Amino acid sequence: MSRPNTDFQGRIGTTVADSEPWWPDNDASGNRRPNVVTVVLDDTGWSDFGCYGSEIATPTIDRLAADGLRYTNFHVTPLCSPTRASLLTGRNHHRVGMRFLADTDTGFPNARGRIDADVPTLPRLLREQGYGTYLAGKWHLAPLHEITPAGPFHNWPLGKGFDRFYGFLGGCTDQYAPELFQDNAPIEPPPDEGYHLSADLVNQAIRFVTDHVAFRTEQPFYLQLAFGATHAPFQAPREYVDKYVETFAKGWDQTRADRFDRQVELGLVPPGSELSERAPGVPAWNELDDDRRELFTHLQAAFAGFLEHTDAQLGLFVAALERLGLLDDTVIVVCADNGASREGGAQGAVNVAAAYNGVTRTVATELSELDRLAGPDGPSFYPEGWANAGNTPFQLYKQYVDLGGVRSGLVVHWPRGVTGRGEVRRQFVHVVDLAPTLLELAGTAADLEFDGASIVGTFDDVGAGRDTQYWEMLGHRAIWHRGWKAVTCHEPGAPFGSDKWRLYDTTSDFSECRDLAAREPGVLADLQELWWREAKANDVLPLDDRRLKDLLKFRPPLGIAARRSLRLHAGQSHLPTTSTLCGLDRSMRVRARLTRAADGVVLASGGSYGGYVLYVQDGVLSFEYHFLDWRGRATSAPLPPGEIEVGFDLDRRDDRSARLHLTVAGDPVDVAELPMATTLLSFWGLDVGRDPVSQVSRAYTGPFPMPADVLAEVAIDFLEEHSAGAVADAIQATE
Secondary structure (H helix, E strand, O other): OOOOOOOOOOEOOOOHHHOEOOOOOOOOHHHHOOEEEEEEEOOOOOOOOHHHOOOOOOHHHHHHHHOOEEEEEEEOOOOHHHHHHHHHHOOOHHHHOEOOOOOOOOOOOOEOOOOOOOOOOHHHHHHHOOOEEEEEEEOOOOOHHHOOOOOOOOOOHHHHOOOEEEEEOOOOOOOOOOOEEEOOEEEOOOOOOOOOHHHHHHHHHHHHHHHHHHHOOOOOEEEEEEOOOOOOOEOOOHHHHHOOOOHHHHHHHHHHHHHHHHHHHOOOOOOOOOOOOOOOOOOOHHHOOHHHHHHHHHHHHHHHHHHHHHHHHHHHHHHHHHHOOOHHHEEEEEEEOOOOOOOOOOOOEOOHHHHOOOOOOOHHHHHHOHHHOOOOOOOEEOOHHHHHHHOOOOOOOOOOOOHHHHEEEEEEEOOOOOOOOOEEEOOOEEHHHHHHHHHHHOOOOOOOOOOOOOOHHHHHOOOOOOOEEEEEEOOEEEEEEOOEEEEEOOOOOOOHHHOOOEEEEOOOOOOOOOOOOOOOHHHHHHHHHHHHHHHHHOOOOOOOOOOHHHHHHOOOOOOHHHOOEEEEOOOOOOEOHHHOOOOOOOOEEEEEEEOOOOOEEEEEEEEOOEEEEEEEEOOEEEEEEEEOOEEEEEEEEEOOOOOEEEEEEEEEOOOOOEEEEEEEOOEEEEEEEEOOOOOOOOOOOEEEOOOOOOOOOOOOOOOOEOOOOOEEEEEEEEOOOOOHHHHHHHHHHHO
């Protein structure tokens, strides 16, 4: 078959002598097109940046705001995956297949857990314009059943238009022992002393940019820097955390009042606005006992230290741009994917493994572990009262379509293109507007299909923004139209027609505190009708009011999550927690064939604050299990010489406890009682023949590899279906 030469502008004769070569013009047009950097934080409230009224030190973001623009009327969706999908497509999330989270496919076109294949993405469109495209950080736009060492990769970052990727694929990860991927392959984090994911992501981002400007001098770049911060688990060096204990001893009520006053003083909140009432279910700070106040203060300090540490890493990246002479010609956009999260519940936790497995520990137990706070063994989360403070002055949280869930800070910094340094912009903006904005700056064609519209005009404060935007999440609904906003919180199982809608005039009621539904029934009726029109136009239907847990419980019969057995081999890649196959949430049989009794790890899942491991040491087979404060162990007699089969049988009971039989040559040799066999042991998944990053057992130093010629195969057979509720609980807790 001959090669088509439709783009060839030379001449092809019989020989080179009578032919004329031709090369495309070198793309030098990019030397005046800006570089683009989108910085996305996770679960960060509108008031958490210093330049939006916070006590938390964020000097890098504050500097970008002081030299650029702050938007006070910028909106996202109430969950991370939908916001990220809209950011990368300029389209409403239902319309591209990302109704809620990437974790599962519900079987309907609006909730496939990935961006539809025919939708062009921002990195792909920019790459077609000659941009280098890079992602450092969180993805969370591929269904869980596709996240394996062998893919499929079409919904991973490189399949969606990025040239390079370094980060993590799920919704969250451990900051000290993250499950990392580079391009399309799992990798282990560097064994550096004091390693932290935020610093690593920035180092990789700097490397991407440095390589780009060294070798693609004439072309611009697009980089998305998507931190794991400030999604739980909260983890940061202790010196960042301890400084905030005294700051937040005043409690969440005073924090909300102080932030609101600063927001008014900074001109972010119009005079005459109101601070919303404390969220339902959150107690007054002065009604808490001393122990709870102490615990909750430390948990908020962990969050604050996490955010300041992230800002410090971002500062290193900005300094690198400056050092490379790129800062003036780089558009930097900073935002969060949704509002602050209440998933820490009423109490929060020093170790989220407890909360993520439905375990409520006493306040005294939590206080006894404060020395671990925010460290490798103290992956923490704050109680919902602090999330309420993070969303000051708005109502509710992440997952809700009230402002606490969908209003985010937005900072735009571009010295060459923004002249109004330090100014505030009040135009209505939504995350779907960012892609068309950035593509306009890159000089792309204006006839691309978007639900959003460019906000380049607002850089000079002349753009008016769009007229209409809807929201829907888990049955909660809202719509904004020319300053009016209608919103409702839906109770699962109730008829949608019985929902009570509220109405706000956002031109005079910035924080949406004054419900005008009774006074303006005609306006409300018009907005409700408009919501249904927008819903039909954007593939919101069918409405689905199942709780997040119930949606996550619905596991499609697809991919690795549906497997009832695994055959694993020495030297294979790490199996991430997103596979949902790394816990002990169901009865199982594990058998490993060893050519001889050599020391090393056979199978390890989890890490230093939760996991299990099967290993041989000094010729003795051992199984260890660690979860929170409980450690259990079963051991054998010295193994016989020659080829041998070792393993264990786990019988999980309905009360989540389990009995484990350690086996040699198929026969039980010891028994261990596990008080709780859990789904999410930690944020580190499963390894064969080694325990590489965060060791489960204290008996050896990692990775303690089993010689490759010894471990022939590990067979895992699950003797019952997944406990769908347990899996859903674990995923929901992290979201």
